[in-house]
Amino acid sequence: MGIEHADDAGVYRLRDDLAIIQTLDFFTPIVDDPYTFGQVSVANSLSDVYAMGGVPVTAMNIICFPVNTMEISILHEILLGGLDKMREAEVLLVGGHSVEDDELKYGISVTGTVHPDKVLLNRGARAGDALVLTKPLGTGIINTALKGNVVTDELADKSVRCMARLNKKAAEVMTQYSTVHACTDVTGFGLLGHAAEMIEGSDVGIVIHSASVPVFHEIREFIEMGIIPGGLNRNRKYRMPMVDVDSACPAWLVDVFFDPQTSGGLLISLSTDEAESLVDEMRAAGIAEAVIIGEVVKEPAGKIILS
Amino acid sequence: MSTQVDARGLSCPQPVLMTIDAIKAEKKGEIEVMVDTETSKENVSRAAENKGWDVTDVAEVDGVFRITIRK
Structure with missing residues (x-):
């Protein structure tokens, strides 16, 4: 995909019949309950792959966590919520990375697949x-x-x-x-x-x-x-x-x-x-x-x- | 002397809720609300108008908006 239009994710053709879709999203909590936050964040990140007509396959966690000021059990709940959502999506969690930060953030990067001829873009709507x-x-x-x-x-x-x-x-x-x-x-x-x-x-x-x-x-x-x-x-x-x-x-x-x-x-x-x-x-x-x-x-x- | 609501440093919706509380307490007269974001300025003005108050002045000094509302 060109970068002249901001699309939902990046697409790279590996073979004539196979392309990968890559996307990344993470953000600060929008709900109080940590498990729910994990679920929402993962659903949100996976959505970019779905929007392009792809199937998400693997994912990696991205975590920023204030380890000195917040209970570690909160992190566990977030990760569990995220993992359960990935299981529901039949996506395999293959790794991740965490850093210490003053502000909690969580999300995933996702790799998916799509046929190169069947990529759906956020433009191209036709009259009718x-x-x-x-x-x-x-x-x-x-x-x-x-x-x-x-x-x-x-x-x-x-x-x-x-x-x-x-x-x-x-x-x-x-x-x-x-x-x-x-x-x-x-x-x-x-x-x-x-x-x-x-x-x-x-x-x-x-x-x-x-x-x-x-x-x-x-x-x-x-x-x-x-x-x-x-x-x-x-x-x-x-x-x-x-x-x-x-x-x-x-x-x-x-x-x-x-x-x-x-x-x-x-x-x-x-x-x-x-x-x-x-x-x-x-x-x-x-x-x-x-x-x-x-x-x-x-x-x-x-x-x-x-x- | 108008009633003052200092909502500087607070993010939405707190400035709006503080303004609505002041409106309920005062019922009429003049209230001056201080906020420091564009969003809060717009939202406080809208909240006041929706409650039947007039926004009579909006002054900005050094990033602080003083919104005067009157009924």
Whole structure:
């Protein structure tokens, strides 16, 4: 892959029928429970391989840990959460490295495989495609609200389960479809940031049907209170020039569409003819929130319309 | 004399929650909120407006924003 477009991971062709995918991600805790943090971090790191149509094979731990100020049992819990998630993904942990640091950080580097002709990129969406999203939005806002202790246990639990869920099944279903033209996972740039990458520099635009987009509806209250992650404001400032908001789309939803996600779902652009079948199959596989959220259009090129 | 909320050095959502607490306590009048990030400035302003208060002034000195809100 060239580096002119920022893609989810690096791809290197070994043979005509085999390429490796390499990716690396690690971050500071976004939830209090160490086991859960391990699970979310691993699910997030693996997601880059799934988004490129690949199969993750091996992984290595990356750990920064304040060994003098934090109980070592916390580290064990994090690693156990991560390992359990790797087992679920059928990925083999082959090693790792830890350093002492003032601030705890955990993640993995992942190596996966893919057929060189079947690599999915985060660009290449075509007019006539439908856009499918596989997880609800709002985890960034919930993570911010959690720091203020204003989130119900029920919502916190839903959010954590969403972040810890692998994109494995979604990818397995997706790669059965021949007309997938682009795919990415929704992470730090929010839905609109990643959607913008899909059409940047191309001659197509996107229409998103705001009412169809799966979101955690409880977060409306947080947004109206002003509980908003800094990344959301930066995402909005950067990408708003590409976005036209129709009167049908309420202001709070625009914010949600810019919310930086941790371990978000896949955003898939595929031929409209196949999109409903893809969604049906995903739901049958247990991905209840998978839904068509919009379409790729000829006009206006380079724009995202929120209807 | 306006009520002061000093939320310097705190990250979101604490400045917002402190502002909302002050709004609930004062009910009306003038509150000055001090924050030191762009995000906190925007979020505090939004929170105040959402509670029916007007943002009457935002002054920045040496990276500290003084947000004056009034009802």
